[in-house]
Amino acid sequence: MKKYKDSTDSKQNKKYYFNKKKYCLFCKDKVKLIDYKNYRILQKFTLETGKIMPGRVSGVCGYHQKQLTKAIKRARHMAFLKFVESKRD
Amino acid sequence: MKRKYEIGFLLNPESSDEEVKKIMDSVIGIIENAKGIVENIDEWGRRKLAYPIQKHNEGIYTFINTEVEGKAMAEVERRLKLSERVIRFIVFRLDDKLKKANRLTKKWHKSEKIAKKTKEVIEKTDSDEKFLDKKGDENEEI
Numbered sequence: 001m002k003k004y005k006d007s008t009d010s011k012q013n014k015k016y017y018f019n020k021k022k023y024c025l026f027c028k029d030k031v032k033l034i035d036y037k038n039y040r041i042l043q044k045f046t047l048e049t050g051k052i053m054p055g056r057v058s059g060v061c062g063y064h065q066k067q068l069t070k071a072i073k074r075a076r077h078m079a080f081l082k083f084v085e086s087k088r089d
Numbered sequence: 090m091k092r093k094y095e096i097g098f099l100l101n102p103e104s105s106d107e108e109v110k111k112i113m114d115s116v117i118g119i120i121e122n123a124k125g126i127v128e129n130i131d132e133w134g135r136r137k138l139a140y141p142i143q144k145h146n147e148g149i150y151t152f153i154n155t156e157v158e159g160k161a162m163a164e165v166e167r168r169l170k171l172s173e174r175v176i177r178f179i180v181f182r183l184d185d186k187l188k189k190a191n192r193l194t195k196k197w198h199k200s201e202k203i204a205k206k207t208k209e210v211i212e213k214t215d216s217d218e219k220f221l222d223k224k225g226d227e228n229e230e231i
């Protein structure tokens with residue numbers, strides 16, 4: 001019992017983050033080019049406010065993040081996605 | 090020099106089927122006059138918009154993939170800009186990114202091959218170990 005208590009005490013003092021290792025979802029599916037027309041996938045990479053999710057949060061690699069930002073901007077222009085999402089709705 | 094392009098345009102929801110066809114034909118006509126190839130036509134039809142444009146909540150979507158020269162594309166853009174029924178349109182090149190993408194796929198193929206080889210090696214060693222273990226057991230029994 002004592003051993004168990006000691007271990008928990010040490011954990012409480014430090015900050016532990018149990019995050020899974022992030023990886024690029026597009027690399028996993030082997031996506032060549034991201035199409036701006038499948039907006040439901042793009043919507044997953046936007047925040048609640050409608051902003052584009054940064055790569056360090058979503059884990060998307062540099063190659064795909066560059067395409068993703070352009071695809072989201074095109075989708076906004078063609079009215080697939082909102083520019084700003086308000087919380088009132 | 091021919092290049093791959095993608096065109097997309099949004100039409101007024103009040104426009105009739107004939108008007109939709111007229112604009113489609115005019116775009117395709119320009120491309121075919123310049124000896125281009127129409128690869129794919131996607132007609133999505135009426136859809137709800139994410140936000141109102143010119144007080145319209147709906148729109149008619151159409152998408153075209155082509156392979157033409159740049160001069161023809163400039164004319165397509167001009168035509169879409171001038172027509173009143175078109176609310177929004179988008180035109181962009183595709184092939185400049187395809188080269189990079191093809192390079193990436195080569196990398197993926199390489200990594201796949203390496204993964205396959207490592208798997209085979211692991212399986213082989215596992216089977217060999219099992220075989221040895223069985224032999225050992227048999228010897229012990231005897």
